[in-house]
Amino acid sequence: MFAGCDGSHAPLFRVGGKWTWRLIRCLEDGPRRFSELLVPLRYITPKVLTETLRAMERDGLVARSAHPGMPPRVEYELTPLGHSLLDPMNACCTWAAAHLPAVLAAREAHEPA
Amino acid sequence: MFAGCDGSHAPLFRVGGKWTWRLIRCLEDGPRRFSELLVPLRYITPKVLTETLRAMERDGLVARSAHPGMPPRVEYELTPLGHSLLDPMNACCTWAAAHLPAVLAAREAHEPA
DNA sequence: CTGTATCCGCCGAGATACTG
């Protein structure tokens, strides 16, 4: 998604992935450790969490900082760029919250389950 | 996407599909016929266009009106609900346009292609 | 604790051809 904004076909920013938006929400209040992300994102697997984080890191949305030692301690936090994504995100979430009932009603009308 | 706004896991509104956002752009200026959508959405196949339109119809974002006769004439247009999606969409597109260079730079830094 | 390594299933998306 976000594609078509510039007329190109490129799939932009990994946003559109299943977990990306929720992950941003988990990070909006400050740095979080790997295991602190596994809990609120219930049922995400470590592999998928790693993939999502790495992708967002490549896009400059998330910063990873590893504190050496034992046990290992790694923290993830939103970069300023990642933080700026919260604005359009909130616009979308506001829309969704306002219009979810209408969408569900429309579905119900087409699929009288 | 849009998931997580209410804490649920439901994949919301079909928005997140590959063509949905571009389709909305094509409809924002008024009704369009099936064949008029195939052209600007270059290389979309009839099958996929139909699937996308049907899904958006189910969600109450698009209205389909078939004028009987020969040759057949069918028009699609955004409902008020679909139109209201333009606001958050534009917020996202504005963000993307503003920060695309930063994202590309971040990718370049991680993948010195 | 913070990941990696395999393997797998599902489904969106496309190619191609055909129909009312």
Place this chain on the structure above:
DNA sequence: CAGTATCTCGGCGGATACAG
């Protein structure tokens, strides 16, 4: 013109197990 009918493919996302 406006679709439908099959078939196929790739890749995200998940399950499970293991490692530093």
